[in-house]
Amino acid sequence: MTAHAVEIAKLYxxxxxxxxxxxxxxxxxxxxxxxxxxxxxANILGRHESSASAAYVVQAARNLALNHLRDARRRGDIEQAGLDLELIADLRPSPETIALYRSELRRLLEAVAALPARRREAFVLNRIEGLSYDEVASRMGISRNTVISQIVSALAELDRQL
Incomplete structure (x- = not known):
C-alpha cells in the first residue's frame, strides 16, 4: 500500500x-x-496527490452530493417525501429461518459424513462437485455402473436418515 493510500485510509x-x-x-x-x-x-485515491485534507474531502463530497441531486432531478428519481422505508418488507430470511436452514444443513452434512467412504466419495463428486458419472468413474477408478449404483444407494440412505 502506498503512502498516499495509507493517508487516505486514515482520513477515511x-x-x-x-x-x-x-x-x-x-x-x-x-x-x-x-x-x-x-x-x-475513491476519486481522491485515484488522483494520487500528495496530500488530501478533511476540508478537501468535505468539499468533494458536497460537490458529488449536489451532482447526485441534480442527476436525480433530471431522471425524475427523487424519492417521495414522507416515504418510510422502514415499513417496506425485508425479503431477507428471518433469524429463525436462518437457524432452521443451518440446522437442516448440519443434519445433511452429518448424514453424508456417515455414508461409507466409497459411497460418500461418489456422492460428493457427483452431487456436490458436479462431475458426470463418467468423470467420477475415471477419478475413482471404478465403472460407470458402479458409480450410478453408489449414488443411488447414497440417495436412498440419505432419504431414510433425513
Missing amino acids: EKEHGRLRAFVRRIVGNPAAAEDVVQQAF
Missing part, C-alpha cells in the same frame, strides 16, 4: 461517519449518502 477512518451524516442531510437518503462518500474517497 477519521471522517467517514461525519461525512456520511453531512451528505445525508444534503441528499436525504442514507444509501445514496454512503455511495457519495465512497465515491469521494
Whole structure:
C-alpha cells in the first residue's frame, strides 16, 4: 500500500461517519449518502496527490452530493417525501429461518459424513462437485455402473436418515 493510500485510509477512518451524516442531510437518503462518500474517497485515491485534507474531502463530497441531486432531478428519481422505508418488507430470511436452514444443513452434512467412504466419495463428486458419472468413474477408478449404483444407494440412505 502506498503512502498516499495509507493517508487516505486514515482520513477515511477519521471522517467517514461525519461525512456520511453531512451528505445525508444534503441528499436525504442514507444509501445514496454512503455511495457519495465512497465515491469521494475513491476519486481522491485515484488522483494520487500528495496530500488530501478533511476540508478537501468535505468539499468533494458536497460537490458529488449536489451532482447526485441534480442527476436525480433530471431522471425524475427523487424519492417521495414522507416515504418510510422502514415499513417496506425485508425479503431477507428471518433469524429463525436462518437457524432452521443451518440446522437442516448440519443434519445433511452429518448424514453424508456417515455414508461409507466409497459411497460418500461418489456422492460428493457427483452431487456436490458436479462431475458426470463418467468423470467420477475415471477419478475413482471404478465403472460407470458402479458409480450410478453408489449414488443411488447414497440417495436412498440419505432419504431414510433425513
